Amino acid sequence: MKKDQFLTRRGMLIAGAAALGAAGTAGALTLGAGDEPARTAASAAGPQARPVLSPSAYRLQPLTGYGPPQRTAARTAVRHEPFLRVSGRGRTMVLTFDDGPDPRYTPHILDTLAEHDVRAMFFVCGEQADWNRDLLARMADEGHVVGNHTWSHPLLTRLSRSRIHSELQRTSKVIEDAYGERPLWFRAPYGAWNRSVFQIEAELGMEPMAWTVDTEDWTTPGTRVIVDHVEDGAAPGVVVLSHDAGGDRSQSVRALRRYLPHLLDSGYHLTVPRRRYA
Numbered sequence: 001m002k003k004d005q006f007l008t009r010r011g012m013l014i015a016g017a018a019a020l021g022a023a024g025t026a027g028a029l030t031l032g033a034g035d036e037p038a039r040t041a042a043s044a045a046g047p048q049a050r051p052v053l054s055p056s057a058y059r060l061q062p063l064t065g066y067g068p069p070q071r072t073a074a075r076t077a078v079r080h081e082p083f084l085r086v087s088g089r090g091r092t093m094v095l096t097f098d099d100g101p102d103p104r105y106t107p108h109i110l111d112t113l114a115e116h117d118v119r120a121m122f123f124v125c126g127e128q129a130d131w132n133r134d135l136l137a138r139m140a141d142e143g144h145v146v147g148n149h150t151w152s153h154p155l156l157t158r159l160s161r162s163r164i165h166s167e168l169q170r171t172s173k174v175i176e177d178a179y180g181e182r183p184l185w186f187r188a189p190y191g192a193w194n195r196s197v198f199q200i201e202a203e204l205g206m207e208p209m210a211w212t213v214d215t216e217d218w219t220t221p222g223t224r225v226i227v228d229h230v231e232d233g234a235a236p237g238v239v240v241l242s243h244d245a246g247g248d249r250s251q252s253v254r255a256l257r258r259y260l261p262h263l264l265d266s267g268y269h270l271t272v273p274r275r276r277y278a
């Protein structure tokens with residue numbers, strides 16, 4: 001896609017940004033040092049419109065430095081909704097990749113991110129991470145954030161509390177061993193959270209993060225369609241969901257190579273959230 005077409009299309013997207021949350025925006029993470037805590041919520045009422053989470057308990061800022069590893073994740077507050085977007089100064093977006101790592105695709109995604117000096121989030125599954133520890137170490141070296149996406153990608157809402165705990169705990173342990181610190185973020189497979197999941201992730205020190213824009217790359221719709229999903233959905237605060245494993249992800253790899261330079265040329269700041277307690 002030509003850049004000018006992209007910019008033109010974005011003009012309409014800004015006006016429609018509030019509608020992005022209509023699919024169930026719970027709350028927005030605040031990004032940007034010095035920004036006032038912001039809340040962005042779906043004012044557009046829909047069947048799934050939900051109340052806004054108070055962001056007052058903590059604020060987030062972009063990851064701009066590399067602090068000492070955090071060995072122990074403190075228990076966090078129990079949420080009732082996952083975060084679906086971020087908010088902050090300017091055109092901030094977050095790229096996320098789920099279900100990996102996969103040695104066939106993840107290295108290419110890391111190469112593209114490195115080429116453009118961009119940090120992203122990887123929500124990994126324990127059973128993938130366990131035999132790809134080198135890739136988690138590379139993510140740590142290159143400043144990416146690794147989150148927990150369960151051990152075996154089950155539908156958690158059908159599991160007992162003890163099995164949910166096991167899925168999350170085992171994965172956090174592998175991440176700690178390979179990445180160097182325990183994960184601070186959790187994403188439920190299929191976006192399926194329930195009260196037990198919120199409670200257990202909080203016990204393990206993780207905050208729930210969903211997404212704003214689904215690239216639907218898991219349907220392998222073609223590289224162009226994935227690129228269009230990202231560029232059509234681009235707006236300040238958007239969290240993009242893609243996959244680096246779970247099937248043939250060569251389209252996802254190629255799509256990133258196309259949309260990432262477009263987003264950067266359009267003035268987007270692609271970053272990762274950092275939790276900072278006030």
Ligand SMILES: [Zn+2]
Binds near residue numbers: 149153189190
């Ligand atoms: Zn997944």
